[in-house]
Amino acid sequence: MAVSISFVMVFSVLVFAPVCFCHYLYPQFYEYTCPQAQEIVQSVVAKAVAREARMAASLLRLHFHDCFVKGCDGSILLDSSGTIISEKGALPNKNSARGFEVIDEIKSELEKACPQTISCADILALAARDSTVLAGGPSWEVPLGRRDSTGASLSGSNNNIPAPNNTLPTIITKFKLKGLDLVDLVALSGSHTIGLARCTVFRQRLYNQSGNGQPDPTLDQSYAAQLRSGCPRSGGDNNLFPLDFITPTKFDNYYFKNIIESKGLLSSDQILFTKSEETMKLVKQYAENNDLFIEQFAKSMVKMGNISPLTGPRGEIRKNCRRINGY
Incomplete structure (x- = not known):
């Protein structure tokens, strides 16, 4: 009953106050625009972890390394292009961050089901949760509604992510x-x-x-x-x-x-x-x-997943997680 009431409340807010509510993250964000989103993410992650158990940790780490640089905005997924210098070359990520192909696969499946609806930043958050569950860890409701950055920060990756040798x-x-x-x-x-x-x-x-x-x-x-x-x-x-x-x-x-x-x-x-x-x-x-x-x-x-997310009109919903729209 409580769940049903929460869905009604979310729907009411979306209808009558979209401008106010769009600045918050909440688990039912895609309930009406892409109800199968979480199931799709979970399915692809499960296949990836079944192929390689290590992938659970890799996907969890991607979300962490994304959020500590400019907030949880999918910036870690961007390849170098145009004016963008990828965070993938930063010391904490080079020859270390992995799982990008799994994120690509998730995005591809979501684009087929719900074109340009699910952000890459939200994919990272969901994949981190699903990876944890598959490894025998806890589940949690993932607040959703993040949008994707249109830039990356190599210096942010080098300076903001906790390092193994930090005091x-x-x-x-x-x-x-x-x-x-x-x-x-x-x-x-x-x-x-x-x-x-x-x-x-x-x-x-x-x-x-x-x-x-x-x-x-x-x-x-x-x-x-x-x-x-x-x-x-x-x-x-x-x-x-x-x-x-x-x-x-x-x-x-x-x-x-x-x-x-x-x-x-x-x-x-x-x-x-x-x-x-x-x-x-x-x-x-x-x-x-x-x-x-x-x-x-x-x-x-x-x-952690609530660190400085882009919401409302900020950012974009990337069609391809590796590059900003238009490239």
């Missing part, structure tokens, strides 16, 4: 600038319960911490020895390692349990436990209570 104060600041607090930071870091990382992003923890040639003392040394076998002092930059070596394809709280045992793969993972009593407390809570982590992750994903 905790730097990471906290980057989250705070996006309206996200410590709870969001720790919960969203939990997305590292799935996915892989390249040798090059954590090598300094194995060989040259603080420039003294010694391994990071906050890294369990038996775990470090295992990592060194596949991540040599030089070469093998793109060799891949699971962010959570216990359950690398399952969305659960082992990421936090690993950190407590000094087995966080990235420096940005481990410092959540070693550099702040507040973040340490949250790590312990999520390690002890998977349900608490799952619940907070969903809340923080909705919050």
